Amino acid sequence: MLEQITQLQSQAVSDLESVADLDGLERFRVAYLGNKGSVKQLMASLKSVPTEQKPEFGKRANELRQALESEYKQRKQSFGDDGQRQTGPAVDVTEPGTAADLGRPHVVTQTIDGLLEVFGRMGFGVATGPEVEDEYHNFVALNIPAEHPARDPLDNFYLQEPASAGGAVADLPGGAQLLRSQTSTVQIRVMETTPPPVRIVSVGRVYRPDEHDATHYSMFHQIEGLYVDRNVSMVDLKTTLIQFAHAYFGAEAEVRLRPSYFPFTEPSAELDIKMQVKDRWDWVELGGCGMVDPNVFEAVGYDPEQWSGFAFGLGVERIAMRKHGISDIRWLFENDVRFLKQF
Ligand code: FA5
Helix, strand or coil: CHHHHHHHHHHHHHHHHCCCEHHHHHHHHHHHCCCCCHHHHHHHHHHHCCHHHHHHHHHHHHHHHHHHHHHHHHHHHCECCCCEECCCCCCCCCCCCCCCCCCCCCHHHHHHHHHHHHHHHCCCEECCCCCEEEHHHHCHHHCCCCCCHHHCHHHCEECCCCHHHCCCCCCCCCCCEEECCCCHHHHHHHHHHCCCCEEEEEEEEEECCCCCCCCCCCEEEEEEEEEEECCCCHHHHHHHHHHHHHHHHCCCCCEEEEEEEECCEEEEEEEEEEEEECCEEEEEEEEEEEEECHHHHHHHCCCCCCCEEEEEEEEHHHHHHHHHCCCCHHHHHCCCHHHHCCC
16 A cells, blocks of 8 residues: 555656646646645545554655655746746846945045155155144244235134234134144144155145136145255156156146245245136146245255255145046035046
8 A cells, every 4th residue: 555655756746847837737636636646546545444443644745745846836936927937046147236336536536646656766764744833833934924914814714812813812822723834834734853865755735715707716635845955956846747747737738837926935936727617728826936045945944955845735626627627626525426427
């Protein structure tokens, strides 16, 4: 009698193997698990089994039924909606996936990294200074006297009432504190702590209450350069800036030095570059430069008879704009990912 169960089992397994679609599977179900199916008949035959074999027969018949039901269910799931047996995984791995939204450095940060790289190749180290400065480092040591218009409270973000406005700053060694308006402060801080020669650049934020337009913002970045050694001349300054411009923007970039005035350099010049603003190409000022004024050397304790040097301070946003053809500085700070994603 038990032999009958084994035969039925091997028959069922081989029938199930040859099932090719849902119709075939349904025929299998009716033949084995249906009301008049073989398994039902097997169960019905229990009564004619000799008493001593009944428990074993019943147990084996039950196991067979459970095994076939579970095989049947599994096989049913393996057929797709079209009723055909699926041979591969249920996921189409050749479909394009959903790309993760990767972040990246802001275009201004990318510009800073690029600038430090070019000046690094030219032998400039990197220096830093605080964004909250005092009047001494932002003005006095840079040869900018109290009555100079650059110190006007309306042109600076003072955190305390400045000396020029009659503020009570006697107890503050460096004068009133303000958000630095230029990175030239770092020239002073470096020379105060480093004996010559020095060759550094410094990048950082500066703040001015300028009205926002296509080329001005109230917070922006500058890259400051300072080179002090024996016999440094205007030729070194001009060569350095032109070499930099061609290395960074490409040999076709048009730059010029235009005579200018800064209290802390003599002579002084502006570095201009041709770039597109709105819909036309024009000269745009990248920054100021010049030979370090002897008064600045005296303020930091360098002997102006022995040492000479040049300094420059360039606007980083304007550099980024020229590099990428961005014609309005305000786009850099709107935090519109659709814009920033382009760089
Ligand atoms: C200065 O700040 C001097 N400290 C530069 C300098 C350094 C001269 C060393 C000599 C020696 P100026 O105020 O011109 O200079 O600013 C320099 C550059 O900063 C400008 O040419 C411009 O590129 C950028 N800049 C100035 N104001 C703004 C602004 N509101 N928004 C964006 N960029 C600005």
